[in-house]
Amino acid sequence: xxxxxxFEGAQKYIADDGLLSDVNAAIxxxxxxxxxxxxxxxKTALAHAISESLGMPLMTWHIKSTTSAxxxxxxxxxxxxxxxxxxDEGDISDISKYIKLGVLGRSFTTEEPVVLLIDEIxxxxxxxxNDLLRELDEMAFTIPETDRTIKAIHRPVTIITSNAERxxxxxxxxxxxxxxxxxxxxxxxxxxVDAHMPELETSLIEAGIARFYGIxxxxxxxxPPSTSELLDWLFVLARSxxxxxAIANRMPFLGTLIKQERDLEILSKKRWGR
Amino acid sequence: xxxxxxxxxxxxxxxVGLNEWLTFLDGVRRGLVVDMExxxxxxxxxxxxxxxxxxxWDVAYHATFAGVELPPEISDKMLDWLRDAExxxxxxxxxxxxxxxxxxxxxxRLQEQKERHDGGNRWIGTKGRSPFGxxxxxxxxxxxxxxxxxxxxxxxxxxxxxxxxxxxxxxxMRDFQVALRALRNLARDGSYELDIDGTIDKTAKNAGDIExxxxxxxxxxxxxxxxxxxGGSMRPHTRLVEKLLTAASESKGFKTFASWQFHNVPxxxxxxxxxxxxxxxxxxxxxxxxxxxxxxxxxxxxxAPWELFTRASGSYFMGGDPAQGGVSGLDWLxxxxxxxxxxxxxxxxxPQYWDHPTVRAIGSTIPMFPLTVAGLRxxxxxxxxxx
Numbered sequence: 001x002x003x004x005x006x007f008e009g010a011q012k013y014i015a016d017d018g019l020l021s022d023v024n025a026a027i028x029x030x031x032x033x034x035x036x037x038x039x040x041x042x043k044t045a046l047a048h049a050i051s052e053s054l055g056m057p058l059m060t061w062h063i064k065s066t067t068s069a070x071x072x073x074x075x076x077x078x079x080x081x082x083x084x085x086x087x088d089e090g091d092i093s094d095i096s097k098y099i100k101l102g103v104l105g106r107s108f109t110t111e112e113p114v115v116l117l118i119d120e121i122x123x124x125x126x127x128x129x130n131d132l133l134r135e136l137d138e139m140a141f142t143i144p145e146t147d148r149t150i151k152a153i154h155r156p157v158t159i160i161t162s163n164a165e166r167x168x169x170x171x172x173x174x175x176x177x178x179x180x181x182x183x184x185x186x187x188x189x190x191x192x193v194d195a196h197m198p199e200l201e202t203s204l205i206e207a208g209i210a211r212f213y214g215i216x217x218x219x220x221x222x223x224p225p226s227t228s229e230l231l232d233w234l235f236v237l238a239r240s241x242x243x244x245x246a247i248a249n250r251m252p253f254l255g256t257l258i259k260q261e262r263d264l265e266i267l268s269k270k271r272w273g274r
Numbered sequence: 275x276x277x278x279x280x281x282x283x284x285x286x287x288x289x290v291g292l293n294e295w296l297t298f299l300d301g302v303r304r305g306l307v308v309d310m311e312x313x314x315x316x317x318x319x320x321x322x323x324x325x326x327x328x329x330x331w332d333v334a335y336h337a338t339f340a341g342v343e344l345p346p347e348i349s350d351k352m353l354d355w356l357r358d359a360e361x362x363x364x365x366x367x368x369x370x371x372x373x374x375x376x377x378x379x380x381x382x383r384l385q386e387q388k389e390r391h392d393g394g395n396r397w398i399g400t401k402g403r404s405p406f407g408x409x410x411x412x413x414x415x416x417x418x419x420x421x422x423x424x425x426x427x428x429x430x431x432x433x434x435x436x437x438x439x440x441x442x443x444x445x446x447m448r449d450f451q452v453a454l455r456a457l458r459n460l461a462r463d464g465s466y467e468l469d470i471d472g473t474i475d476k477t478a479k480n481a482g483d484i485e486x487x488x489x490x491x492x493x494x495x496x497x498x499x500x501x502x503x504x505g506g507s508m509r510p511h512t513r514l515v516e517k518l519l520t521a522a523s524e525s526k527g528f529k530t531f532a533s534w535q536f537h538n539v540p541x542x543x544x545x546x547x548x549x550x551x552x553x554x555x556x557x558x559x560x561x562x563x564x565x566x567x568x569x570x571x572x573x574x575x576x577x578a579p580w581e582l583f584t585r586a587s588g589s590y591f592m593g594g595d596p597a598q599g600g601v602s603g604l605d606w607l608x609x610x611x612x613x614x615x616x617x618x619x620x621x622x623x624x625p626q627y628w629d630h631p632t633v634r635a636i637g638s639t640i641p642m643f644p645l646t647v648a649g650l651r652x653x654x655x656x657x658x659x660x661x
Contacts (some may be wrong), residue, residue: 017315018315021312021315021316021319022315022316022319024306025301025306025315025316025319025320026319028301028304028306029297029300029301029304029306029320031297034323036324036325065526078470078474079468079470082473082474082477082484083484085482086477086482086483086484125526126451126452126455167451170289170323173323173324174291174293174294174323176323177319177320178319178320178322178323178324179319180324180325180328182325
């Protein structure tokens, strides 16, 4: 059996066995792990937890709608070079001076292995994942301007998150190990809350979680509250010194749980809320 | 054994190819699959590409390893004795084979073997040191049936927890988006940006004295309008049409996107929501159209012939001026088509059902394509070259 550094979970990150073994499978196969799930189920936090647990630095590439694949690899600062040539500053014949590596490029060239997080890949242009196929496959790319090939010294442990805003191309999906983070069941949710707020009163947590699952069951909500919203809500409740019995009858600070106006209306019609 | 799993997956509609198969074997070689539980988890991670496939995986896994839907070459009897096997704790026996060799040898031995076998170190059976079978002590091998102890993956698979996530859809939204993307008509119309190549050219000609060259950003000039038939015979197609609507409205890059609803054919009005009767006169919609507008109609185009051809006097259909002798549904379509020749009609019914008077009539007015990815691609091509 090939040995590799295994991810066993982190102090504040409660993962189920399925997720742990999928992370380890991705590390062993040296393939990117594509993580999907509802917002707030801890997709991004997973990368932080892996970095913490394996003791590898984390490099994050936040994807925006305008991000292009090349940005992650390198940028060639022509304007700076043009400017230097005009004012005769430095050696402009050395193009490599004007090449700046992007996040992906840097994660290939670091001396120690790193965890690379490509966050919210579905935000980018529809062709974006296809443009990264070769780079993620071979963990290498070429800079035509200097004719230099950058090859990963250590293949970074790559975690890619997606909110499923748009479908990803098959060719890309085939190269990833896939894991869907399901919404936690009450027992695991308890553990998650305990890990984040150990000082919280048990009765408050129990009342809060019960109400929380009640709201998630309401039909027609556009954005059912997720784990991170529950944590915020419990935090506010604890700070305000709310009485656990009171939560059972009314819902203080509903705004921390429900973010959409329409959802608030639906809940107030069903006599949830204040 | 594994190939059976893969065939079962394919019959569940999961596209498993050689690539996944090799990744899977790679994982087996690296020791990631040690028991039924890790086979379940690891196989799912490398083979499923979406949570929508998790249920198919559960079904296929269950079918493969619970002895349902077996291939003819493994008799039920054989699986019975494998399943009944008692757990034997013993020394592990090392087998030095690659997974490919292992699998090949398994299939070969399966053909040779004709009878039940317990113990021993060669045949497929139980409690032995052969790498094939169940409850054996070989450290590497092909497990046949049975479970690996603990809370078995079989139980987990049997629960079908992922049933709700399943979407057996023929069309994926991404396909629609990729097809719609071809509908661009880029023009340098946006804000100014620095043209690097132009700047370098001009600077060189200027003997190295920097001269900046600006150009306008390229933006898509196309306005997309989606017109959808709702209700009635369109009801079975609702999800498909919704998918197209979502794909179109989320496609970034169109200058504007609008969608309208109607029932069968539009008579005088278009509805922003047919359910609430929130409507706008067609004349008003037509006035807003520019040469950069592209109309995409979606409907099955089948209705009672009189709904399309009768020149009603306006009372029932809310269309046309009674004084002018009324306007038929087809007249409305022709009027819109004349105003905006860049239009196509997408029909969710397959073309073999298009032999219907109203479908033929509409199809000869507005070019008609099936509502499939290929159909949408053809339609987009047509929209780019309206005649």
